[in-house]
Every structure is written in structure tokens, then in C-alpha cells.
Amino acid sequence: MIRTYFKFYTLSISLVICLCSFGQNQDSTIVNSIFIIPEVIIGKTLEANTDFPETSLQKNIFFSLGRYNFSRNKEWAARLNYPKTGISAGYIDFGNSEKIGRAYILMPFIEFSIFKKSVSGLNLHIGIGGSYMDTQYNIETNALNKAITTKVNWSFRSFVYYDMFKSNTTDWRFGLGFLHHSNGHAKLPNQGLNSLAASLSAKIDTKTKPKIDTKPHNFKSKSQTYITTRFGFGQNVLSETFNTKKEVYTFSMSAGKIINNTFKFGGGFY
Structure with missing residues (x-):
């Protein structure tokens, strides 16, 4: 685990x-x-x-x-x-x-x-x-x-x-x-x-500690939508019994929201 x-x-x-x-x-x-x-x-x-x-x-x-x-x-x-x-x-x-x-x-x-x-x-x-x-x-x-x-x-x-x-x-x-x-x-x-x-x-x-700006930030809450796809090719092993390289092909697509240019939430399939 x-x-x-x-x-x-x-x-x-x-x-x-x-x-x-x-x-x-x-x-x-x-x-x-x-x-x-x-x-x-x-x-x-x-x-x-x-x-x-x-x-x-x-x-x-x-x-x-x-x-x-x-x-x-x-x-x-x-x-x-x-x-x-x-x-x-x-x-x-x-x-x-x-x-x-x-x-x-x-x-x-x-x-x-x-x-x-x-x-x-x-x-x-x-x-x-x-x-x-x-x-x-x-x-x-x-x-x-x-x-x-x-x-x-x-x-x-x-x-x-x-x-x-x-x-x-x-x-x-x-x-x-x-x-x-x-x-x-x-x-x-x-x-x-x-x-x-x-x-x-x-x-x-390196010198005196920088001072923290304790004032609250004034960024406005906002969000944007994203859509992404990915193609991949690689190699991996199958098991401890068959420990040889095999080709791996991947495709995925997802969509979601980016909140406040900081947090990204989404879902999709692969």
C-alpha cells in the first residue's frame, strides 16, 4: 500500500x-x-x-x-x-x-x-x-x-x-x-x-530576514475552465515472473476548473 x-x-x-x-x-x-x-x-x-x-x-x-x-x-x-x-x-x-x-x-x-x-x-x-x-x-x-x-x-x-x-x-x-x-x-x-x-x-x-507583508492580499476570486489530452509511449514490466520490458501505450483526456490561478480540480478518463 x-x-x-x-x-x-x-x-x-x-x-x-x-x-x-x-x-x-x-x-x-x-x-x-x-x-x-x-x-x-x-x-x-x-x-x-x-x-x-x-x-x-x-x-x-x-x-x-x-x-x-x-x-x-x-x-x-x-x-x-x-x-x-x-x-x-x-x-x-x-x-x-x-x-x-x-x-x-x-x-x-x-x-x-x-x-x-x-x-x-x-x-x-x-x-x-x-x-x-x-x-x-x-x-x-x-x-x-x-x-x-x-x-x-x-x-x-x-x-x-x-x-x-x-x-x-x-x-x-x-x-x-x-x-x-x-x-x-x-x-x-x-x-x-x-x-x-x-x-x-x-x-x-544570507542577510537580515525579509519582512512579511501581513496585509491581506487583494486578489479577486476567479476560475477558468481547462481541457487537456495526453498521449504516451513507454516500457514497463509485467510481473516478477515475467520481468522483461514490454511496450506501454497510453491516452487520457480530462477537464475541470482552475480556481484563483492556484488550485486545479478536474476529472477524466485514461
Whole structure:
């Protein structure tokens, strides 16, 4: 169930995060809006299958480059309460270098402030991207690791961060979260790698923190209709018994509404 959920989750929102991170031009009136986050993460690699190789403590290092979106001229940012966006690069040692190996990760992220009225300094961080794995399943030499079968995989992480200490330029943060890696069934077996982890990080602003424009935005509510079609061609596997590439042909059509240039709702068939 976890594996199936993340396949659909990755495909549905990865493009949205990329657009939020890179597709919007920074307002020229907002300065000193860039921040960096060095981060150390420790955790536990969960068993992916029966007789999965034993693991010690998982060790991760991440470095993120991000920016604030405090501009009332950005409708998507204003309606989402001005989230932070950026990109992260990471290294993961899964706790068994011989059988599970290491991952090298690159992923865009988006981060929201949550429960602002009741808890100050609490943030939800979501990242989706790709990873390179240096160790894979092999029926002869690594048959007990059925988690990952390809070198290139999807990667996802979701963390909740709490600002423990703050200064004019640095927020020291503690986080708890979940990491997932999967090839989306491009090759089987593909049980996926799941991890629970804790984080210590510092969000460092390049200069003084930008001020938040607390005035309500004045965008008018509006909607527009869209119709979209898609054709596709690819390859996939059939089952663990017939683990060979087969052609896949797709067609889909959908229609719906885009609300306030931010939220998209629709339905269709494929």
C-alpha cells in the first residue's frame, strides 16, 4: 500500500513543486530573500521484505538552497500563505554499505508554516525528486535486498520542523520525518526503501530576514475552465515472473476548473 500510494503521489505533485520552486520570478522589491540549510539526519531504514539485510543507524547529510516568497504580487504564494521553496541535495548511508548501499539525492521542496495561531515556528517540509543508488538487488549476489532494483529512482521526503532557537539570521531547527525511495515499478522487485528519521538543521539567511507583508492580499476570486489530452509511449514490466520490458501505450483526456490561478480540480478518463 505504501509503495502504490507514493507512486501516484509522486506523479501528481512533483511538477507542482518544481513550478513553485523555479517557475516564478522573484519580486524585485524583495531583497535578501535567499537562505541555506545545512542538515544532519539520523534514522532507521525499515525492512522492505522478509529476511531483509540488517542495518545499523542510518546517516544522512542534506544541503538546501531556498528562498522566501513574501510578495503580494504572487497570487499562488499569497493564497498558500507564502511558503518557502527551493532545492535540496543529499547523501544517505542506509546503514549497510554492502547490501543496501548509499543514495545521492536531488529534489525540489516546498515548506509551509502550520498551526501558526497555536504553535510558533512549526513547519511542514515536502520534497520530491530523484536519487542515484549505488547498490541494487541482484538475484545471485544480493537476493535479500528486494527494495531497489535500478540505479535511478524517485525519492520523497516529508518532515515537520520546529524552530528551537532563533536569531536575526539563523533558526536552529529540530525535525522528525519520513523518507521513501522507489523506481515506480520500472523494474521488479521494487519493494521500496522507507526510513524514519530525526533531523538537526540551521536555516541561515544570507542577510537580515525579509519582512512579511501581513496585509491581506487583494486578489479577486476567479476560475477558468481547462481541457487537456495526453498521449504516451513507454516500457514497463509485467510481473516478477515475467520481468522483461514490454511496450506501454497510453491516452487520457480530462477537464475541470482552475480556481484563483492556484488550485486545479478536474476529472477524466485514461
